[in-house]
Amino acid sequence: MGRYPLILASAAALALAGCVQTRQYADVEFAPPQGDYDLVVMRPNVQVGIVTTGGLVEPRADWTEQARANLLQALRQQQAGRGGRTMILESREGVQGVAPENVANLERLFTAVGNSIILHRYMGRQLPTKRRQGIDWTLGEDAVAFGRATGMEYALFLYAEDSFASTGRTAIQALGIAGCIIGFCAPQGGGGQGAYAALVDLRTGEVVWFNLLQTSSLLPGVRFGDIRTPEGAAQMVERLLGRMRAGRHVRERQEP
Amino acid sequence: MHALTRRAMLAGLGCTCCAGLVATPALARIRPSDMRPLVGPGYRPTEEDERGMWQQYERFEAEVAGSNLLIQDPNLVSYLRSLVGRVGGPAAGDLRVYLAQVPEFNAFMAPTGFMVVFSGLLTRMRDEAQLSGVLGHEAGHFLRRHHVRRWRDLRRRTDFFTILAMGAGMGGAATGTYLGDWVRLAGMGTMLTLAAYSRELEAEADAMGVRLIAESGYDPEAMPGIWQQLIGELDASAAMRRRHRRRQSLLATHPAPESRMQDLALSAREVKQPGRSYDRGRDRWLAAIAPHRKRLLDDQVKLNDPGASLYIIHKLAEDGWNGLLRYYEGEAWRLRGRPGDREKAQQSYALAVAYPDAPPEGWRAHGYALIQAGQREPGRAALQRYLALAPDAPDAAMVRYSLQQ
Amino acid sequence: MAVAKLLAAFALLGIVSGCAGGGVGGGYALVRPGPEDVGRGGGMVVTPTIAWNRARRTPFDVSREENWTLNGPLLDNLSFIAGLESGKAIVRQRRRAERQVPRFRADMSPPELASMIETFYRIRAGSVNFEMTGLQPRTFLGQPGFQFDYTHLGGDEVERQGRAVGAVVGGRLYLALFDAVRMHYYPAAIGEFERIVDSARLG
Numbered sequence: 001m002g003r004y005p006l007i008l009a010s011a012a013a014l015a016l017a018g019c020v021q022t023r024q025y026a027d028v029e030f031a032p033p034q035g036d037y038d039l040v041v042m043r044p045n046v047q048v049g050i051v052t053t054g055g056l057v058e059p060r061a062d063w064t065e066q067a068r069a070n071l072l073q074a075l076r077q078q079q080a081g082r083g084g085r086t087m088i089l090e091s092r093e094g095v096q097g098v099a100p101e102n103v104a105n106l107e108r109l110f111t112a113v114g115n116s117i118i119l120h121r122y123m124g125r126q127l128p129t130k131r132r133q134g135i136d137w138t139l140g141e142d143a144v145a146f147g148r149a150t151g152m153e154y155a156l157f158l159y160a161e162d163s164f165a166s167t168g169r170t171a172i173q174a175l176g177i178a179g180c181i182i183g184f185c186a187p188q189g190g191g192g193q194g195a196y197a198a199l200v201d202l203r204t205g206e207v208v209w210f211n212l213l214q215t216s217s218l219l220p221g222v223r224f225g226d227i228r229t230p231e232g233a234a235q236m237v238e239r240l241l242g243r244m245r246a247g248r249h250v251r252e253r254q255e256p
Numbered sequence: 257m258h259a260l261t262r263r264a265m266l267a268g269l270g271c272t273c274c275a276g277l278v279a280t281p282a283l284a285r286i287r288p289s290d291m292r293p294l295v296g297p298g299y300r301p302t303e304e305d306e307r308g309m310w311q312q313y314e315r316f317e318a319e320v321a322g323s324n325l326l327i328q329d330p331n332l333v334s335y336l337r338s339l340v341g342r343v344g345g346p347a348a349g350d351l352r353v354y355l356a357q358v359p360e361f362n363a364f365m366a367p368t369g370f371m372v373v374f375s376g377l378l379t380r381m382r383d384e385a386q387l388s389g390v391l392g393h394e395a396g397h398f399l400r401r402h403h404v405r406r407w408r409d410l411r412r413r414t415d416f417f418t419i420l421a422m423g424a425g426m427g428g429a430a431t432g433t434y435l436g437d438w439v440r441l442a443g444m445g446t447m448l449t450l451a452a453y454s455r456e457l458e459a460e461a462d463a464m465g466v467r468l469i470a471e472s473g474y475d476p477e478a479m480p481g482i483w484q485q486l487i488g489e490l491d492a493s494a495a496m497r498r499r500h501r502r503r504q505s506l507l508a509t510h511p512a513p514e515s516r517m518q519d520l521a522l523s524a525r526e527v528k529q530p531g532r533s534y535d536r537g538r539d540r541w542l543a544a545i546a547p548h549r550k551r552l553l554d555d556q557v558k559l560n561d562p563g564a565s566l567y568i569i570h571k572l573a574e575d576g577w578n579g580l581l582r583y584y585e586g587e588a589w590r591l592r593g594r595p596g597d598r599e600k601a602q603q604s605y606a607l608a609v610a611y612p613d614a615p616p617e618g619w620r621a622h623g624y625a626l627i628q629a630g631q632r633e634p635g636r637a638a639l640q641r642y643l644a645l646a647p648d649a650p651d652a653a654m655v656r657y658s659l660q661q
Numbered sequence: 662m663a664v665a666k667l668l669a670a671f672a673l674l675g676i677v678s679g680c681a682g683g684g685v686g687g688g689y690a691l692v693r694p695g696p697e698d699v700g701r702g703g704g705m706v707v708t709p710t711i712a713w714n715r716a717r718r719t720p721f722d723v724s725r726e727e728n729w730t731l732n733g734p735l736l737d738n739l740s741f742i743a744g745l746e747s748g749k750a751i752v753r754q755r756r757r758a759e760r761q762v763p764r765f766r767a768d769m770s771p772p773e774l775a776s777m778i779e780t781f782y783r784i785r786a787g788s789v790n791f792e793m794t795g796l797q798p799r800t801f802l803g804q805p806g807f808q809f810d811y812t813h814l815g816g817d818e819v820e821r822q823g824r825a826v827g828a829v830v831g832g833r834l835y836l837a838l839f840d841a842v843r844m845h846y847y848p849a850a851i852g853e854f855e856r857i858v859d860s861a862r863l864g
Contacts, residue, residue, distance in 0.1 A: 045315075047312070049308065052411050052414065052415060053414075053415035053418055053419065054411065054413070054414025054415040054416075054417060054418045055414065055418060056410065056411055056414055058305055058308060058407075058411065059308035059309060059311060059312045060304065060307075060308045061304075061307040061308045061310070061311040062304075062307075064308070064311060065311075091318075092322060100322065104322050104324070105820070105844060108817070108818050108819050109819065109842060109844050109845070111817070111819075112735045112736055112817065112819050112842055113735075113736065115735055116732060116733035116735045116736055119733060119735070120733050125688045125689070125733075126689065127689050127714045127730070127732070127733060128689055128690060128691035128712075128714055129691065129712045129713065129714050129731065137732060137736075138845060139844075139845065140844055140845025140846075140849070141844075141845060142844050142845065168415065172418055172419070172422055205845075323818060324814060324818050324820075325789065325814065325818060357789045357790065358789065359789070493759050494759075497757045497758070497759060498757065499757045555783075555789065558776075558779060558780055558783050558791075559760045559780075559783055559784060560760055560761050560762065560763060560780050560784065561759045561760045563759070564759065590773070591763050591776070591780065592763075593763045593764055593766070620772060621772075624770040624772065624773070627770075628768060628770070650793045650794050650795045650796060650810075651771075651772060651775070651793060651795070651796035651797075653795075653796070653797040653798065654771045654772070654796040654797050654798060654807060655772075657797075657798040658770070658771070
């Protein structure tokens with residue numbers, strides 16, 4: 001590698017080719033929902049933007065609305081395929097029998113728990129007491145009370161972001177790769193997806209399953225399913241939630 | 257001890273009024289007469305980038321509105337709203353205000369027209385004209401569409417720099433020369449121009465703000481006073497920790513307080529119309545803030561930044577000392593805890609309890625201070641007074657135990 | 662505010678660079694039930710009845726402290742200060758920082774000790790709405806000490822609850838402090854904290 005201006009500090013850390021990665025964790029006793037169940041999606045957050053020539057992400061209102069509608073539609077269909085009924089919670093005020101303040105507290109608790117899962121499961125700060133425990137975190141009694149008040153069996157926390165390289169950015173990416181031929185290798189990031197989904201069993205309050213999805217590429221023109229289209233959204237939902245695996249103990253019991 | 261450093265990230269968002277406290281070369285002053293609002297009543301974005309920005313901030317506002325960091329007191333909040341309604345110019349009817357319990361001297365304006373005022377701002381304001389000045393400054397960010405203008409500037413410059421860097425790299429590789437340092441220099445130039453643009457927008461908001469408050473009848477000369485106080489506070493804070501105030505850097509996003517104060521003083525004189533009377537609204541302000549002073553001072557003093565806290569207390573005491581101010585003066589000395597500070601704290605507590613409005617905690621602090629100084633009987637009497645005033649205090653059991661010793 | 666969502670998004674972004682794997686290094690060691698010397702040679706021994714995770718020492722720790730957790734520091738924290746000398750602070754801080762946690766002094770009154778702990782949360786955790794819910798005498802390490810109960814709201818808008826039990830023995834501060842998310846995590850572990858406090862001995 002020659003000397004070259006490091007424009008994106010993280011560029012070097014990224015694989016050159018496009019990479020799609022998901023990593024899921026489940027409670028050791030988790031069995032994916034099947035049959036007759038009710039699932040509430042907690043104020044799903046979707047953001048879509050365009051990557052400017054200089055590498056900034058500019059949010060796009062129309063794309064975000066499209067992608068959100070597509071993702072939720074894909075999610076409904078997928079859950080229906082397993083026998084589940086999906087309710088989308090659009091606002092904290094939208095739950096009968098539960099004060100908005102309690103919904104907010106549950107969301108805040110989830111944020112602390114979700115960040116703990118990311119910190120201690122994905123980022124390597126392992127907690128020895130939780131070794132080989134899959135995910136072993138809970139939202140406790142308040143989640144159970146929420147489930148009782150709403151009649152829901154599962155709650156899903158969902159976040160998805162997607163960005164698309166602008167024409168200018170794609171050109172810069174192409175240049176960065178082409179430069180390798182003449183000894184100036186400066187691969188540049190383009191668009192990319194990031195998403196997480198967390199499933200909470202409202203009968204026990206426990207976070208029973210967690211998945212994180214990341215896609216990115218330094219190659220120009222590489223895309224991972226455009227969530228602005230119904231097909232692309234279905235692909236993301238499939239990647240994120242479609243291959244839900246049972247927990248370790250359940251799998252061990254199933255193996256002959 | 258472990259606690260995650262969960263800093264309020266709000267400070268990093270939106271257009272904030274006072275965040276950059278650190279010195280820079282002065283820009284040419286922007287004249288208030290040049291500051292015409294760029295948006296009218298009921299403004300909605302039409303361009304793509306601004307629409308995307310609005311959508312994000314609309315979601316953000318929903319979060320802000322449901323935050324448990326908000327101070328919900330209806331009187332105080334409606335008071336703030338009425339002030340914004342007075343100094344908001346053509347957008348007065350569109351602006352929303354939220355009051356967050358964050359003990360920092362700051363406020364921010366979102367591009368969609370909602371404003372978050374930090375409680376630390378209220379701690380420091382001396383009259384309605386000063387507060388309206390800050391609110392007018394924030395409204396100025398909205399009226400001059402600063403958010404989208406700053407974003408476009410940032411986008412243009414990062415685009416340009418990326419193309420330049422790529423060109424330099426490719427050109428250098430092809431000709432066998434190394435241009436890395438030049439590219440880095442260009443990157444630095446980009447940062448400097450970005451910061452300068454941000455300072456220019458702050459100067460615009462100052463000019464807009466001073467004009468807005470003068471038009472609504474507030475004394476515009478209140479605004480330079482805010483910066484005078486801030487400079488005094490920063491100097492006092494640094495001196496107490498035995499160091500110098502940080503110098504302003506070229507990368508600062510806000511103009512130096514000194515240059516803002518000077519520009520505002522000039523602008524204030526410029527916008528005043530001869531023969532018109534201008535109001536400070538001190539009595540209205542003191543009446544509105546009185547029920548909240550204790551919480552505001554508590555949040556400030558317990559940060560144990562004794563220079564800043566004592567400066568603020570002494571500024572507020574220019575309107576007259578009382579038991580509350582003397583008690584917190586004592587607390588600031590006690591928390592600093594250097595040799596001799598206990599005696600200073602003890603004096604303040606003794607003065608505090610002489611006022612009829614001394615808080616019960618003043619008697620507790622007075623009592624323990626006396627006992628520490630070896631005056632057991634007067635100390636015990638003060639603690640008994642505390643228990644009489646606050647028999648159900650959460651620490652009553654501990655104080656009773658101390659009395660038995 | 663949107664802080665909650667932001668944290669999650671930041672955490673998500675933080676691992677984007679880890680597409681090729683990797684991550685932050687480890688940081689915890691297992692504490693098994695049974696007697697355990699805490700506070701790096703401070704001579705305080707406690708006996709937990711369940712397994713805990715002990716945070717490895719960092720350059721930010723003071724010499725007499727030790728930190729344990731069950732579910733991670735975002736959710737629960739158990740801190741020990743074992744034998745802090747008069748004139749030292751319970752945290753490491755720059756001498757010239759504007760905001761500082763007051764230094765411990767052997768002749769501090771119980772409300773002053775409580776106020777010292779409160780300042781720690783306000784400065785280091787961005788806590789607001791810090792409220793003392795109780796301060797009462799309590800025997801600790803066989804000596805007259807105190808129990809301080811409190812609630813606060815972190816900068817991440819999560820309500821937290823804590824209890825500190827301490828005593829000044831021979832001019833030194835001994836402290837056991839449990840702070841956790843109010844929903845589920847505090848009530849779930851306060852019983853274990855009480856057992857640990859009652860088991861504490863000077864070794």
